[in-house]
Amino acid sequence: MQNFDYINPTMIKFGRGQITTIHEVIPKEAKVMVLYGGGSIKRTGIYDQVMSSLDGYDVVEFSGIPSNPEYEVLMDAVSIVREQEVNFLLAVGGGSVIDGTKFISAASVYDGDDAWDLLTKQEPIMEAVPFGTVLTMPATGSEMNYAAVITKRATSEKLLMQGVGIFPQFSVLDPTVVSTIPERQLSNGLIDSFVHVLEQYLTYPVEARLQDRFAESILNTLVDIAPKVKFSPSDYGSASDYMWCCTNALNGMLHNGVPQDWGIHMIGHEITAMYHIDHAITLAIVAPSYYQHLIGQKEAKLAQFAERIAGVTEGTPREKAVKAIEFIKSYFLSLGVTSKLSDYVDCFDQCAENISKTFKERQWLGLGEKQNVTPEMVEQIVKAAY
Ligand code: NZQ
Ligand code: ZN
Numbered sequence: 001m002q003n004f005d006y007i008n009p010t011m012i013k014f015g016r017g018q019i020t021t022i023h024e025v026i027p028k029e030a031k032v033m034v035l036y037g038g039g040s041i042k043r044t045g046i047y048d049q050v051m052s053s054l055d056g057y058d059v060v061e062f063s064g065i066p067s068n069p070e071y072e073v074l075m076d077a078v079s080i081v082r083e084q085e086v087n088f089l090l091a092v093g094g095g096s097v098i099d100g101t102k103f104i105s106a107a108s109v110y111d112g113d114d115a116w117d118l119l120t121k122q123e124p125i126m127e128a129v130p131f132g133t134v135l136t137m138p139a140t141g142s143e144m145n146y147a148a149v150i151t152k153r154a155t156s157e158k159l160l161m162q163g164v165g166i167f168p169q170f171s172v173l174d175p176t177v178v179s180t181i182p183e184r185q186l187s188n189g190l191i192d193s194f195v196h197v198l199e200q201y202l203t204y205p206v207e208a209r210l211q212d213r214f215a216e217s218i219l220n221t222l223v224d225i226a227p228k229v230k231f232s233p234s235d236y237g238s239a240s241d242y243m244w245c246c247t248n249a250l251n252g253m254l255h256n257g258v259p260q261d262w263g264i265h266m267i268g269h270e271i272t273a274m275y276h277i278d279h280a281i282t283l284a285i286v287a288p289s290y291y292q293h294l295i296g297q298k299e300a301k302l303a304q305f306a307e308r309i310a311g312v313t314e315g316t317p318r319e320k321a322v323k324a325i326e327f328i329k330s331y332f333l334s335l336g337v338t339s340k341l342s343d344y345v346d347c348f349d350q351c352a353e354n355i356s357k358t359f360k361e362r363q364w365l366g367l368g369e370k371q372n373v374t375p376e377m378v379e380q381i382v383k384a385a386y
Contacts (some may be wrong), residue, residue, distance in 0.1 A: 001208045001257040008252055010144045011170040014244070016236075018172045019049040019134055022090070025170045026132065026239040030088035031058045033081060033145075035101050037065050037093045044180040046136055050092055060084055065093065068101030068272055068279070071114045071116055071152045074107070078115065081108040081129065083084045089131035091168075094185075095140030095279075098133050102148035102166040105129040118161050119150055125163025132170040136177050139189035139280065141196060141250025143171035151273060158273035173247065178229070178239035185334035186233060188280035189246055190226050194219065194331065195264060195283040196249040202291065202301050203259040203369040211258050216308050218245050223309065223331065230335060264290050268377060270355045275345045284332040285362035288339045289385040293377060297370060334386070352382035 013021060026032060032054060041047040051059075062077045080086065081104060091101035105128035107115035118125060125146070135143045144149065146167045151158045178186075201215040222245055228238040248254075267290070268282030277285075291298060295318070302321035306312040310327035312320050329339050341351065356379035359365070367373035373381075 001204060001211075002259070006252060006256050007164060008144065008167070009164075010146065010168050010251075012173060013170060014173045015240075016174060016176055018174050019046065020054045022050065022132065022134065022170075022172060026054075026057070026088055026090070028057075031060070031084065031086050032088045032090055033060050033062055033086040034090045034092060035062045035065060035078070035097055035104070036076065036091075037063070037067070037097050039063065040180070041092050041136060044136070044177065045213050046092060046134065046177060046180075050090070050134060054090075058066075064098045067096045068149075068151045068276070069096045069103065069160065071103070071119075071150055072154065074100050074103050074150070075115065076197055078107045080105045087129060089129055089156055091131060091133040092121035092136060094135070094137035095142045098135070098140070098142040098168070099148035099150065101131055101133070102128070103150050103161065105131045105250075106161070106163075106166055107135045108280040115154060119152075119157075119159040122161075123163075125161055125165040128165040130169050132146035132172075133168045134172045134174075135243070136179050137185055137189060138173075138178065138246035139185075139192045141193070142245055143168060143173070143218045144247050144251040147250075149269065156273045158269040159190070160269075171247075173243050175236055175243045178242060179234040181233060183230060183336075184278075186230050187337055188278055189242070190229060190335055191280040191284050191332055191337060192220060193246040193249040194222050195280075197222075197254060198287065199261045199264060199329070200254040200258060202298050202305065203261055204297065205304075206258055208258045211254055211256060212304070214248075215254050216305075219309050221245050226331070226335060240292060261369045263366075263373050263378075266359075266364070266367055267355060267382065270358060271341070271351065271382075274351065274354060275347070277344050280339055280352070281344065284337045284339050284383050285341050285344070286381065287332075288329045289381045290327055290330070292384070293323070293381050294373070295321050297372075326359065339385065341382070348386065349383060352379045352386070355379070355382055 088133035091098045101132040108195040271282040303317040306324040356375040359375040
């Protein structure tokens with residue numbers, strides 16, 4: 001096992017009815033900004049629960065945070081936070097609203113010239129306005145981690161910011177919200193969380209048996225519950241498992257002491273920035289081709305995946321690795337998502353060439369756990385996924 005530092009200060013309030021208890025964890029004198037997206041929280045009744053719990057607080061609202069949250073929109077909220085001296089933020093939404101709130105919380109106390117530098121300079125975020133979240137859609141794990149992914153519309157960039165300053169103070173996970181989520185978004189969450197685990201597991205063995213078993217238990221649970229979540233989202237038991245799997249897939253526990261990859265996400269973010277394809281779908285497009293190209297260096301862990309997740313008992317390590325990739329592809333397909341870029345956009349080689357060019361410009365010359373996935377290989381991976 002490799003050395004690691006680990007902290008996770010986010011309080012989780014899990015279960016039915018927990019949305020109505022948020023006043024217990026927000027200071028009474030706080031001036032609260034409630035942030036949300038396109039309005040689904042009003043249709044689902046989550047807004048009413050939040051507002052009644054905030055009765056008596058000084059509240060301002062900021063709505064309209066889009067999927068793949070945009071710097072240009074978020075900066076409007078930063079101005080309001082500063083002008084009105086807001087000192088607590090409450091994100092009510094999925095990964096986009098939560099990530100957008102993380103950016104707003106850090107940008108509001110940033111004293112540089114342009115808060116976009118928080119994304120480009122890659123310095124750890126240490127200070128931010130305190131915030132909590134009410135998760136309306138499990139998928140990204142943003143509710144219990146210190147990362148956010150923000151898009152700049154003007155330049156079609158989609159970049160990551162990180163730092164312990166943007167851990168939520170608390171997150172409410174009420175599985176009853178799952179019953180309101182459209183089927184497409186349920187598939188997205190089942191894919192995104194699955195790939196989060198893969199990016200921290202499909203590397204090479206380092207004798208981290210517990211982390212391997214943690215990862216495998218999440219993968220096995222997701223495979224078990226996926227049909228129930230997709231077709232019976234009102235089932236409280238599977239909704240609870242689903243929500244808790246998504247959170248644990250990216251709250252830091254899995255990557256302690258093990259190598260990580262994240263190449264699939266880095267390529268996927270570019271596809272979303274260029275063509276506005278849902279985050280999870282870009283992962284389903286890239287993952288099989290990525291693993292096929294790196295089957296040599298990932299063979300041992302792919303074979304372990306085949307044995308422990310896909311139930312493969314026969315064959316050489318290479319044959320098992322091939323079956324693991326087939327299994328991953330069929331999991332996506334069982335959720336109605338194909339792994340062919342051309343099913344979503346007509347871009348031929350242009351997409352692959354653009355990504356490779358962008359990575360070269362950014363000096364992202366070696367992705368993956370061994371930093372050996374060059375822009376040229378990225379181009380081949382995306383071309384093969386077309
Ligand atoms: O805009 P609203 O009204 O909120 O509607 C949303 C949105 O249209 C809707 N929705 C959410 N909860 C609902 C609901 N509809 C009905 N009932 C509910 N209960 O779902 C749509 C998609 O929401 P969004 O938040 O965009 O999806 P997701 O949670 O998948 O977040 C995607 C974003 O997270 C980033 C992605 O790149 C993308 O920008 N990620 C963040 C990560 C992190 N911070 O750690 C890691 C991830 O890998 C990912 O990159
Ligand atoms: Zn993701």
